[in-house]
Amino acid sequence: MSDSANVAVISQSGETLSFFDATTGQQTQLITDLIAEPHELCVDKHRNVMYISHAYRHGHYWKHGDYSHEISVFDLKERRIVDVINIAPYGGSHGIRLDAANDRLISSVEYGIGEAGGAIGIDLKTRKVIGSVGSDAKSHWIIITPDGKKAYTCNKTFDFVSVLNLADWKLIKKITLPGGSEELDISRDGKFVYVPAPGAQVGQNPADPCIKVIDTQTDEIVDSIPLAFGGSSVHVTPRGTIMVGQYNFKGGKLNRGHVSLFEPKNYKLLGDVEITDYPLTLRSSADGSVGYAANVLGGTTDVIDLDNMKVLRNFEVDTVSRADKGNMCQGAHGLAVFH
Template identity: 45%
Template sequence: MATNTLAVVSQSGETLNFYDLTTGTKTGQIEKLRAEPHELCYDSRSNLLYVTHAYEWGWYPQHGEFSKVISVVDAQTRALVEEIPTYPASGAHYAILDEAHDILYASCENGIGDFHHSGGIIAIDLKTKKVIKAIPSEWKSHWFVMTPDGKRAYTCNKEAGFISIIDLVNEKMVGKIDIPGGCEQPGISQDGKYAYFPTPTIGFALAQNSPEYAIKVIDTSSDQIVKSIPLDTGALTIHVDKQDRLLLGQYCFEKNSSGVKHRNGRLLVLSPEDFKEISSYPTDVCPLTVFSSPDGKRAFAANIFSGTVTVVDLEDQKVERTLDVDTVKPHGKGMLQGAHGLALIP
C-alpha cells in the first residue's frame, strides 16, 4: 500500500489533522481554523487543500450566519495560506476539483438566486481565486456529484424532496428529480453514467416508525431513476471507489421512551455489477464521510459523532485501525462533530 498522509477535519474542534497511514501516528495539526470547517478537496498539482466552511457556528439544521469563505492550506508546510471569498454565495459545504478547466466547484446553502432557500453551486477560477459562476439549485444544496466531463452536476438538497440537475456549462438548473424523503451524500460511477443517492435523510428516518431505506440509481443520460436498491438501514453517504464499488457509510439507532440513541454504524461495500454485498466493517457512530485510496486498497470512514476515523484494509477485508481525531466535545459547542472531511496526500 502507498504510504500516504490522511488529512481529517474536526468540525467542532476547528482543526485540520494529519496522520501517517503506515503507523497511524498523528504527525501534525492546524488549530484555530475558521469556524465549522466541513469538507476537504485536495489538488495534487499545487499540493493545496481546500477547506469548506458552512456556518459561523452550529450544525445543520441549527446554526448561525452562513460562512462566506473557503480556506486554502498548503499541505506541505501545513499552514493556512489564503481564504477565498465565496460571494455572492455562502455556506459552502462540499467541493469538487475540475482539473481540466482549473475550476473548484462548491455546493452552497445560501446566497444564489431570489427564492427563499437560495443555494446552488459556485465555480472558482483557481488562477484568479474568483467566483466565476453562481448557479441556483432552488434549495440549500449540501453535497453534489459531477460528471467526469465537468458538464453536469446533481445536487443533494437534503429534505427538499428533489435532486437538482445543473448544467455547469450553460450555468443553469435544467431539471429536478423527485426523491421523497430527501437524500444524503451521493456518489457517481467512474464513467459518470450513474449517480447514486441514498434516501431518506437521517432526519426523516428518525421521525418515522418504519422508514424504507434505499439507494436511488440515476441514469445520467436520461436523468431518470432507473433502479431502487433496498437497504436494511440508512446511509449517510455513498462513495464510489476506483473499482466502481459502492462504499456506504451507514448509521444505526434505536428509539426508546427517552428518545433516540445513536449506535455504532458500518461501512458496507457493494458490487457495481449487481449491488450485492461484498463486505461489511464496523465503524463508530455516524460514518458521515467515506473516502478511498486511489489504488482501491484502503477505505476510510469519518465517524462524526465519535470523532474517529475507521481505516479499512479492503484487500484483507479487515479494520486496520481506528484513528482518534477529536473525541471530546469542545467547551462552548452544542455537540461533538470531531471527524468530518477527509483527503489523502501522497
C-alpha cells in the same frame, strides 16, 4: 492491500485539521484555529494544495448562525493556510469538488442564490467566483460529471436532487426524492450517480433506506440498492466499487455504524463491516483497497481493509464536546487521502 498514505481529517466543532499516518494511525500534525465550522476537503494535486470549505459561523445544518463565505487554501508542502477565497455574496459552502477538465473548483452553497442556494464555480488561476446556478434548495453535498458539464446536488431535507448545467449555469431538472438525501457520488465512467435516501433522521432509522441510482444521460432514477440501515454517505473507489456508510439508531440511541461494499454492475453486496460510529464522510486509497470513514459524532476515523472487510485501526481526531457549540461533537467531518 496498501494504505501507505497521509490522511487529513477536519474537526468541524473543534475547528482543526489533523494529519495522520494511515499505516500507524499516528497523528503527525495538528492545525488549529481554522475559520469557523470547516467542513469538507478537496485535494488539488496539480497545485499541491487542499481546499477547505466553511459553512457557518457556528452550529450545524440543523441549527446554525450566519453563513460563512470563505474557502481556505492549504499548502500541502508548507502545511499552512496560504490564501482565503471570499465567495460572498454566496454562503454556506459545503461540498467541494475539483473540476480538473476546466481547472475550476465547484462548491455547493446553502445561501445566496435567490431564496436558497445551489452551486458556484471558482477559477483556480484567479481564485475568483466565475459562475453560479440556483438549485431551488439549501444544497449540501455535490458531485460533478468527469467532463465538468453537469452537477448533482443532494439537498438533505428537500425532496429532490437538483441537476445543474455548469456550462450555462442553469437548473436542468429536479429529480423527485421523497424524504431527502445524503452524500452522493458518481461512477468512474460518469454514467450513474448514487444517492443515499431518505435523508438522515436523527434518533431513528428511516423506513426503506436505499441507494437510488440515477442515469446521467436521462437524469432518471433507474435502480435502487436496498440497505440494512440509514444511508449517510457514498464513495466510489478507484476500483469502481460502491462504498456505503450507514448509521444505526436503536431505541433512540446511536449504535455502531456500518460500511458496506457493492459491486458496480449488478450491485451485489461484496461485504459489510461494523464500524465505530456515524460514517459521515468516506474516502479510499489510490488503489481502492483501503477505505476511510470519518465518524462525525464520535470524533474518530476508521481505517478499513476493503478486500477482507475488516477494520484495521481507529484513530482519534477530536472527541471533546464544546459547551459553546451546544455540546454536540462533530469531531470528524471532511476527509482527504493523499500521497
